[in-house]
Amino acid sequence: MYVIDTDNLIKLSPQGEILRTIRINNPKGIAVEGNELYVAGKDKILCFDTMLLNLKWSLADHREWNPFGIAMKQGYIFVTDIKNNCICRILRRGKSSSWICSVQGGLNKPSGIAVDDNCVYVADTDSHMIWLFEKEIQEISSFCTQGKDSGQFDSPSKIAIKGNRIYVLDSGNCRIQVFDSYFR
Structure with missing residues (x-):
């Protein structure tokens, strides 16, 4: 561990x-x-x-950045950058890499990140939402409800996937919420 x-x-x-x-x-x-x-x-x-x-x-990177969350899948490194409010997908081969940064301006302190076989999930702390992206980092959808009820978030900061379950650390509400792959 x-x-x-x-x-x-x-x-x-x-x-x-x-x-x-x-x-x-x-x-x-x-x-x-x-x-x-x-x-x-x-x-x-x-x-x-x-x-x-x-x-x-x-x-x-060649620019100033602040990598925060990190996840791995099939030779790619997925990183949230809270300084530039973006997500980076880095192809790691030997000692070289290629970078794709996306969703600039649409994110507000992306912190946690998790990847499954189909999607990239991002906990966007200051927007109080979870974003879903295709692996090429094209936006699919977002869940943006701020509050204290089940399914609502207050400063989600980490996200993890185990099997068909998605775990979100809902920091502002001092809890972990568990969802299926359809966020139910």
């Missing part, structure tokens, strides 16, 4: 014992694919091997 806190990446045993700690400046998001662990943090993405947490590579 891997955990990030204010300035650390921590590897834990199944019993909760700390196996290794690495100091990282302000990590915000974490994702695992295969034997690689990705961390979104201060102006870059870091990639570590999962066994020893050795740094394999880092990726920075």
